[in-house]
Amino acid sequence: MRALEKISSFANSTFALWVVLFSLLSFLYPSSFVWISDYISILLGIIMFGMGLTLSLNDFKAVLKQPKSVLIGVLGQYTIMPSLAYGLALLFQLPPEVAIGVILVGCCPGGTASNVMTYLAKGNTALSVAVTSVATLIAPFLTPVLIMLFASQWLEVSASSLLVSILKIVLLPIILGIIVKLLFKNGVEKSIKALPLISVIGIVAVAAGVVAVNAESIADAALKMIFIVMLHNLFGLFFGWLLARLFRLDEGSQKALSIEVGMQNSGLGAALALAHFSPIAAVPSAIFSVWHNISGPLLATYWGKKHDRQEKRQKEEQKHVV
16 A cells, blocks of 8 residues: 555656656557547546545635635636636637637636645645635536536537536536545545545546547647647636735735636546537647646746745744844
């Protein structure tokens, strides 16, 4: 078990590298990875089940301890990213399927990797977990409504069918995870350190599968789509930070909300695109899966090192004072 924990820890700290590596391999050799696309919903369900296993009363106590910050984070998640997606779709006059894809990823809740990034950034991890939990739990109800609101001018959107899909992929597995943890607490706690490895494998597989299905479409529209996805993510990170700053939250909370807003559950966006629209609509989610696993770690590393330098400086100043 200890060896598995070490492997899990290594995979967790280097998961961005694996996402990029396997996405590149699936782009170059799509036939070897395209079969994964049939199991994207199952893989996401496993990831959400793992999230349910990690949830505890302390996570929900964090909501009660800092309700204002959690509310700001959730509102930011479900207003900033959908609005940015809609604006970018209009600005670049995207084709209907691509516009739907950009809006899909914008209307999804934050990705589970955001908690790890917040921790590495020395941010408010409790707030990050609380916002991710609340945003994910209400996603089955908010995400379909937002998609219908922002995307219906391009294609017909069935909010009810989207609701059913998200309930199956997100809410049901999380609830099952919580129930399993309550029933088998000791067993779950012994194996919980291995969960990051399962999540990393799941996220990497989802990204590889989506890229493989859309390899040709990505090649045809690579530069434009990559640019739009990068803008979407970077603006999300910036406006999430700005929102927290405007409400005068502390620095750790500013980091948490920046990462929460900017990093999306792009796997869910891809699954919804493949199930309800077209493979082309999954392209933005595929690119987002790769890109935010580059920008997130880079920002987290910068903030983490900045925090360490500040702490070192403070300690040195305290020594001089003494």
